[in-house]
Amino acid sequence: MFEIFGIPSTALFGQLLIGLINGSFYALLSLGLAVIFGMLNIINFSHGAQYMMGAFAAYLLLQYSGLGYWPSLIITPVLVGITGVIIERLFLQRLYKLDHLYGLLLTFGLALIIEGVARNYFGSAGLPYTVPESLQGGRNLGFMFLPNYRAWVIVASLTVCFGTWFVIERTRLGAYLRAATENPTLVRAFGINVPRMITLTYGFGVALAAFAGVMAAPIYNVSPQMGSELIIVVFAVVVIGGMGSILGAIVTGFGLGVIEGLTKVFFPEASNTVIFVIMAIVLLVRPAGLFGRRA
Amino acid sequence: MERVVDPLAKQPSALRKNSETIAFVIMVVGLVAAPFFTYPLFLMQAMCFALFACAFNLLIGYVGLLSFGHALYFGWASYLSAYSAKAWGFSPELAILTGTATAAICGLVAGSLAIRRQGIYFAMVTLALAQMMYFFALQVKFTGGEDGIQAVPRGYLFGLIDLRNEMAMYVVVLVIFLAGFLFIYRIIHSPFGEVLKAIRENETRAISLGYKTDRYKLVAFVLSATLAGAAGATKAIVLQLASLTDVNWPMSGEVVLMTLVGGLGTIFGPIVGSFVILLMQYKLAPVGEWVLVIQGMIFVACVLLFRRGIIGELGNISRIKL
Numbered sequence: 001m002f003e004i005f006g007i008p009s010t011a012l013f014g015q016l017l018i019g020l021i022n023g024s025f026y027a028l029l030s031l032g033l034a035v036i037f038g039m040l041n042i043i044n045f046s047h048g049a050q051y052m053m054g055a056f057a058a059y060l061l062l063q064y065s066g067l068g069y070w071p072s073l074i075i076t077p078v079l080v081g082i083t084g085v086i087i088e089r090l091f092l093q094r095l096y097k098l099d100h101l102y103g104l105l106l107t108f109g110l111a112l113i114i115e116g117v118a119r120n121y122f123g124s125a126g127l128p129y130t131v132p133e134s135l136q137g138g139r140n141l142g143f144m145f146l147p148n149y150r151a152w153v154i155v156a157s158l159t160v161c162f163g164t165w166f167v168i169e170r171t172r173l174g175a176y177l178r179a180a181t182e183n184p185t186l187v188r189a190f191g192i193n194v195p196r197m198i199t200l201t202y203g204f205g206v207a208l209a210a211f212a213g214v215m216a217a218p219i220y221n222v223s224p225q226m227g228s229e230l231i232i233v234v235f236a237v238v239v240i241g242g243m244g245s246i247l248g249a250i251v252t253g254f255g256l257g258v259i260e261g262l263t264k265v266f267f268p269e270a271s272n273t274v275i276f277v278i279m280a281i282v283l284l285v286r287p288a289g290l291f292g293r294r295a
Numbered sequence: 296m297e298r299v300v301d302p303l304a305k306q307p308s309a310l311r312k313n314s315e316t317i318a319f320v321i322m323v324v325g326l327v328a329a330p331f332f333t334y335p336l337f338l339m340q341a342m343c344f345a346l347f348a349c350a351f352n353l354l355i356g357y358v359g360l361l362s363f364g365h366a367l368y369f370g371w372a373s374y375l376s377a378y379s380a381k382a383w384g385f386s387p388e389l390a391i392l393t394g395t396a397t398a399a400i401c402g403l404v405a406g407s408l409a410i411r412r413q414g415i416y417f418a419m420v421t422l423a424l425a426q427m428m429y430f431f432a433l434q435v436k437f438t439g440g441e442d443g444i445q446a447v448p449r450g451y452l453f454g455l456i457d458l459r460n461e462m463a464m465y466v467v468v469l470v471i472f473l474a475g476f477l478f479i480y481r482i483i484h485s486p487f488g489e490v491l492k493a494i495r496e497n498e499t500r501a502i503s504l505g506y507k508t509d510r511y512k513l514v515a516f517v518l519s520a521t522l523a524g525a526a527g528a529t530k531a532i533v534l535q536l537a538s539l540t541d542v543n544w545p546m547s548g549e550v551v552l553m554t555l556v557g558g559l560g561t562i563f564g565p566i567v568g569s570f571v572i573l574l575m576q577y578k579l580a581p582v583g584e585w586v587l588v589i590q591g592m593i594f595v596a597c598v599l600l601f602r603r604g605i606i607g608e609l610g611n612i613s614r615i616k617l
Contacts (some may be wrong), residue, residue, distance in 0.1 A: 026351055037415075041418065043415045043418070045606075091595065091599060094596070094599060098602075100414055101355075101361045101414070101415070101418065102414050102598050102602070104361070104363075104415060104418055105551065105555065105594060105597075105598050106594065106595055106598040106599070108548060108551075108591075108594060109590075109591040109592070109593070109594025109595040109597075109598065110549070110591060110594075110595065111591070111595065112587050112588070112590050112591030112592035113588050113592060113595070114589030114591075115587060116584055116585065116586075116588035116589075116590075116591060119584040119587065120583075120584045120585060120588070228544070232422055232423060232426045232544060233423075235422055235423055235427075236419070236420040236423040238419065239412070239416055239419050239420055239423060270431040270432060272433075272434075273427045273430050273431065275423065276423050276426065276427035276430075277427070279420070279423055279424075280408050280424070280427075283408045283409075283411050283412065283420065284408070284411075284421075287411040287412060
């Protein structure tokens with residue numbers, strides 16, 4: 001063990017790891033928000049609640065049908081994504097012609113409903129979800145101890161983030177998506193079913209949130225308020241990064257997670273607020289956000 | 296107010312022209328008479344929230360800015376009002392002024408950051424700043440953390456009138472509420488208010504006409520925060536309590552809900568909305584967490600079906616300005 005700036009290396013790297021883990025979730029969630037905002041022009045306030053739904057779905061699948069972590073990781077995003085598709089068809093599609101604010105208000109209402117239902121059935125205490133057997137334990141890297149599950153979360157989240165980036169920026173499907181974001185009427189004229197694309201985009205964004213929720217379940221306790229606490233931080237992340245760029249959302253998410261982790265080491269009192277302070281500074285210096293375009 | 300609207304619709308236009316004055320008179324008469332029929336404490340709380348909602352409505356209804364962080368001003372004013380009354384022994388009017396001034400300063404700082412972004416980002420920035428101040432309230436000593444500041448003395452107004460008397464307190468709250476309401480009414484109907492509405496309708500146009508829209512938005516934001524603070528500071532004295540609930544994000548959501556239910560951009564809507572929502576919370580207290588679900592459903596229903604809110608719909612049906 002050695003010391004850096006008077007801080008033992010294990011503590012420093014430990015917090016750095018926690019920062020990367022938090023950053024993984026910031027990145028996944030702000031990516032989902034950015035994708036949804038790009039197509040629907042709606043800020044999905046229920047994103048946090050849908051992340052929580054993912055965690056609860058994984059918990060329930062384990063409790064009642066014995067499906068473990070790995071099947072959950074696939075099934076849960078699909079299930080929650082389907083609820084997203086239903087929400088889009090039932091509610092959101094009626095709002096596209098209105099002010100963006102109504103989308104925010106509607107999804108806020110949905111978030112309250114989802115969180116309220118979860119609190120009624122599960123109380124506000126956290127429920128434990130064990131780390132899958134194949135990822136238990138960890139390895140000693142010399143300067144720190146790295147639990148296998150945490151390493152997996154970082155790798156998985158990076159993979160999904162860059163996978164999404166690749167699909168949107170480098171494939172034909174992504175090109176349609178980007179074109180429909182710019183000019184939906186014209187893309188429709190080319191015979192592409194834009195409303196269905198919008199529906200599926202929302203479903204995909206929600207599925208991303210649920211995927212993050214499943215990955216979070218073994219790290220944080222599964223609790224009804226896990227989403228609302230996180231989503232406000234993610235909003236700040238989105239304000240800092242700007243929603244114009246997919247890569248920007250990923251980089252900002254991980255970067256802020258790390259900064260938050262380091263703050264815990266050097267100035268623990270500010271660790272809750274550091275992201276908001278950074279947001280204030282970014283608003284002063286670059287009002288459009290780090291990767292944003294002036295609206 | 297709902298009772299008045301229908302008969303008015305059939306009246307000649309002279310009455311229709313004065314619909315706002317008539318509604319105001321009826322509201323004042325109602326509020327003066329109400330404490331003899333129902334719990335004064337409930338009414339005082341409702342008036343505080345009504346003022347809070349009116350202050351919020353000044354931004355969303357007349358400038359088109361959705362602040363999702365108004366709990367910051369309400370809650371911090373509440374803390375400072377409670378703390379100055381309890382720890383420094385301020386008289387109630389000074390305590391309320393202290394709280395209100397705190398909210399004004401917070402509004403100036405947060406507002407000058409938030410108006411740098413428009414639309415949906417504005418909502419997110421205000422929410423994030425409010426959350427930051429929530430964490431701050433959680434950490435600093437004087438707020439009492441999870442316990443809040445309890446048993447705040449109501450004290451003697453101007454050193455003379457004992458506010459432990461429920462009726463004396465009621466009159467004070469009524470005066471503050473009506474003063475705040477009339478102030479907002481004055482703002483909306485002033486040349487300044489007209490510029491705000493112009494910004495709401497078309498900001499680019501307002502800029503091209505030579506208005507420094509950022510300054511107008513900031514002033515409106517500070518006014519809104521200050522009045523929200525007056526509401527929070529008064530609430531702390533009335534309920535003798537300032538707690539984390541007042542600064543947390545659900546409170547910001549609640550004031551949005553009250554205004555939405557009553558009617559965005561209507562003068563009386565936020566008042567009706569806050570009475571309705573508060574009454575609902577009282578009646579539904581036994582069902583516990585389902586209140587959250589019901590509030591969520593009201594949000595969804597309002598956005599999909601009644602975007603004008605109660606007063607907005609009534610005004611629309613009867614073609615009266617309210």
